[in-house]
Amino acid sequence: MLVISYALKHYQAVIACDEGHIHVHETGAVEGAGHKILIRPHVHGKVTCQMIEEICQQHQDEHMVQPRMVYISQTTELGTYYTRDELKALYQMTRRYGLYLFMDGARLGSALALPDAPTLQEIAQNVDVFYIGGTKMGALFGEALVIMHDDLKPQFRYHMKNKGAMLAKGRLLGIQFYEFFKDNLYEDIGRYENDMADQIRQALIQKGFSIYEPSSTNQIFVDFPQEVLEKIEKEFMVTHMGRIGDKERVRIVTSWATARKAVTSFIQLIENL
Numbered sequence: 001m002l003v004i005s006y007a008l009k010h011y012q013a014v015i016a017c018d019e020g021h022i023h024v025h026e027t028g029a030v031e032g033a034g035h036k037i038l039i040r041p042h043v044h045g046k047v048t049c050q051m052i053e054e055i056c057q058q059h060q061d062e063h064m065v066q067p068r069m070v071y072i073s074q075t076t077e078l079g080t081y082y083t084r085d086e087l088k089a090l091y092q093m094t095r096r097y098g099l100y101l102f103m104d105g106a107r108l109g110s111a112l113a114l115p116d117a118p119t120l121q122e123i124a125q126n127v128d129v130f131y132i133g134g135t136k137m138g139a140l141f142g143e144a145l146v147i148m149h150d151d152l153k154p155q156f157r158y159h160m161k162n163k164g165a166m167l168a169k170g171r172l173l174g175i176q177f178y179e180f181f182k183d184n185l186y187e188d189i190g191r192y193e194n195d196m197a198d199q200i201r202q203a204l205i206q207k208g209f210s211i212y213e214p215s216s217t218n219q220i221f222v223d224f225p226q227e228v229l230e231k232i233e234k235e236f237m238v239t240h241m242g243r244i245g246d247k248e249r250v251r252i253v254t255s256w257a258t259a260r261k262a263v264t265s266f267i268q269l270i271e272n273l
Helices: 002-007 049-058 084-097 108-112 120-126 156-162 171-180 185-206 226-232 260-271
Strands: 012-017 037-040 066-073 100-104 129-132 144-147 210-212 219-225 239-244 247-253
Touching: 002 066, 002 100, 002 129, 002 156, 012 049, 037 049, 049 066, 049 084, 066 084, 084 100, 084 120, 108 129, 108 185, 120 129, 171 185, 185 210, 185 219, 185 247, 185 260, 219 226, 226 247
Parallel strands: 012 037, 012 066, 066 100, 100 129
Antiparallel strands: 129 144, 210 219, 219 247, 239 247
């Protein structure tokens, strides 16, 4: 909300897919700031160049909101991720239509650990603004916003203060990120959580459970019969995503805090179902 409300005029809109975090999980904050979200059905949780082009072609006059920004998240809400080639293609498409490209990096560490995902340097070269997730990577609080486009830099700190986002002890934020980027800790955490998730993912696949949008990051979406879910929930917590036919789709997430012992216990439970 902070970035979008600063970058856009009131008659301008942001493009996202239907699984985009700003569309599903921000309690109307972006709309509350006066900006419409233009959505299209996701493709493996992602925004595509075709979506951007279709929306821009359909919004050509002053009777409609004007597309001005594209919102993506790395990793996505479904655990998938943008490769470096996909990010470069999106960036080129936004240049064609004069749009800002904004990357939500709440789960960025998980993607940075993957070989075909863009590095921090490549992200900085192919977006206008992004943020480096802190809390989901183990920080006590806060995220690090990185503004690349010069048009978005002037007066941003005034906007932060106006929206209640300027911290009185902001230096504490910086200490956390200083530690994150010493000795590759940030990527090591991402690699660890991906590895823990992959062990669980492989156990589920071997047992024959249906994985939704398979990926190699730290989020797993799996469909369980109700009787199986009841056994699992006697020992573990999962996030319910909704009914899919006669099954329940749940989300399993690993993190910096996931103990190897817990993963081993969960896999043993799955194997013994």
